[in-house]
Amino acid sequence: MQKSISRIRYSTVPVVNQFPWSSWETKKKPRLLILGTGWASTTILKNLKKNQYETIVGTVEYRSLLENTRKICRHSGAHYFAASADDVDFDKKTVLAIDTDNNQVEIPYDKLVIALGARNETYGIPGVKENVHFCKTIKDARNIRDKLTTIFEKASNPIISEEERQRLLTFVVVGGGPTGVRHVKVILIQGSAHILNTFDEKISEYAEERFKRQNIKVITQAFVQSVDQKSITYKVKKPDGSMETNVTDYGLCVWSTGIAMHETTQKLSSKLTDQTHRRALNVDSGLRLIGAKDAYALGDCATIVLPNIGDLILSQCHEDMHVEELNSIINQVTEKHPQSHSFLSGLKEYIEGFGDSPIKLQELKTWFEKTAAKTTTLPATAQVASQQGYYLAKKLNKLGKYDSKDWENVEERFKNFRYNHLGNFSYVGGG
Numbered sequence: 320m321q322k323s324i325s326r327i328r329y330s331t332v333p334v335v336n337q338f339p340w341s342s343w344e345t346k347k348k349p350r351l352l353i354l355g356t357g358w359a360s361t362t363i364l365k366n367l368k369k370n371q372y373e374t375i376v377g378t379v380e381y382r383s384l385l386e387n388t389r390k391i392c393r394h395s396g397a398h399y400f401a402a403s404a405d406d407v408d409f410d411k412k413t414v415l416a417i418d419t420d421n422n423q424v425e426i427p428y429d430k431l432v433i434a435l436g437a438r439n440e441t442y443g444i445p446g447v448k449e450n451v452h453f454c455k456t457i458k459d460a461r462n463i464r465d466k467l468t469t470i471f472e473k474a475s476n477p478i479i480s481e482e483e484r485q486r487l488l489t490f491v492v493v494g495g496g497p498t499g500v501r502h503v504k505v506i507l508i509q510g511s512a513h514i515l516n517t518f519d520e521k522i523s524e525y526a527e528e529r530f531k532r533q534n535i536k537v538i539t540q541a542f543v544q545s546v547d548q549k550s551i552t553y554k555v556k557k558p559d560g561s562m563e564t565n566v567t568d569y570g571l572c573v574w575s576t577g578i579a580m581h582e583t584t585q586k587l588s589s590k591l592t593d594q595t596h597r598r599a600l601n602v603d604s605g606l607r608l609i610g611a612k613d614a615y616a617l618g619d620c621a622t623i624v625l626p627n628i629g630d631l632i633l634s635q636c637h638e639d640m641h642v643e644e645l646n647s648i649i650n651q652v653t654e655k656h657p658q659s660h661s662f663l664s665g666l667k668e669y670i671e672g673f674g675d676s677p678i679k680l681q682e683l684k685t686w687f688e689k690t691a692a693k694t695t696t697l698p699a700t701a702q703v704a705s706q707q708g709y710y711l712a713k714k715l716n717k718l719g720k721y722d723s724k725d726w727e728n729v730e731e732r733f734k735n736f737r738y739n740h741l742g743n744f745s746y747v748g749g750g
């Protein structure tokens with residue numbers, strides 16, 4: 320049976336071993352080390368050309384949600400190593416991992432891919448870690464299923480009080496995003512004014528209306544204060560703006576409010592310069608980890624940092640510009656930073672309105688001042704992670720054809736990552 324690596328206490332870890340596989344030592348091919356086997360890594364593995372790299376995949380879970388990791392590794396010629404990444408020495412280019420027997424293993428790399436995903440955010444609220452069920456891994460899903468079975472058995476025990484039966488059969492879901500909404504049983508607690516608030520307003524309204532018909536109580540503008548073994552305390556904002564404290568007894572509490580960095584990701588972030596993000600590692604538009612050489616990060620554990628697009632464009636502008644001239648600057652910037660595409664298409668629409676008239680610098684500055692806040696980061700979804708994985712596999716395939724001394728030049732010429740949004744989907748029951 321696979322040991323739960325996350326439970327191993329790192330302080331008891333014995334001596335460091337060098338990674339033993341001879342093919343890794345002989346360095347006939349560049350060594351590519353991939354951390355994690357989620358959406359991002361699996362997509363890389365599936366699209367990586369065989370035999371260009373000596374590849375290792377290290378992960379704490381032996382399966383991704385749907386597929387057996389060993390099978391995917393076999394298919395793409397990668398070694399699989401069941402271990403937890405604990406630290407990275409970016410200067411020495413080594414990863415310190417902890418295997419299933421609690422041994423420390425040092426793995427050197429030529430290229431590193433960090434795709435460790437994220438953990439559940441608890442916001443430091445007392446009792447959350449100890450009492451709720453998270454909804455992230457296969458193990459979490461199994462735990463919820465086991466808990467439900469136990470609850471139903473307990474609730475059908477004829478000797479318990481009616482009050483206790485009601486408590487047991489009260490299921491609370493905290494978080495009204497797409498994940499929380501799918502698993503709603505009875506009470507849904509949501510911090511903002513609507514559930515599914517990243518979707519169109521009509522979709523939120525439809526979901527809320529549907530839940531009402533199904534007797535699911537949706538409590539919006541509610542903020543959890545603490546959770547204990549049998550009850551949850553939350554504050555609700557009333558229409559007059561005042562806050563009311565409520566306590567609800569529950570049998571099962573599922574927590575799906577947001578994401579935060581894993582301990583390892585946090586450690587890596589703290590040792591690099593220019594890593595200022597609270598929830599993810601900063602990468603550039605080519606998914607290169609900022610502050611490190613030959614390392615990439617993608618998926619839920621990473622966020623693309625754009626330079627100040629307004630400054631970048633304005634620095635190339637002069638007084639009384641014409642639409643075509645400005646359009647060409649916008650196109651160049653979009654090509655280099657594809658994530659600014661939707662933001663800059665707004666600018667294109669704005670300048671079209673000038674027709675043949677010249678555009679004043681001040682008019683452009685004002686536009687940027689008004690709209691700068693609208694450049695958004697990508698959502699933490701499988702859709703983003705797998706598109707990034709596909710992009711990185713293509714880039715690694717290209718780099719694999721060159722000697723490592725040429726990597727930097729080749730990479731500079733490689734197009735940056737561009738996200739293609741294919742839509743959102745959330746199951747709200749009934750089908």
Ligand SMILES: Cc1cc2nc3c(=O)[nH]c(=O)nc-3n(C[C@H](O)[C@H](O)[C@H](O)COP(=O)(O)OP(=O)(O)OC[C@H]3O[C@@H](n4cnc5c(N)ncnc54)[C@H](O)[C@@H]3O)c2cc1C
Binds near residue numbers: 354383403617620
């Ligand atoms: C319940 C639920 C439903 C979702 N539904 C959707 C949906 O419908 N559509 C959508 O687009 N997105 C959805 N998402 C989001 C999606 O799952 C994530 O965005 C996606 O998994 C991110 O991919 P990733 O590769 O970055 O991370 P993950 O898929 O989380 O993979 C991270 C990997 O890193 C490994 N790992 C972690 N720590 C270590 C360590 N220290 N050492 C080694 N390995 C480590 C993990 O075991 C895992 O293999 C859902 C998420 C949840 C929780």
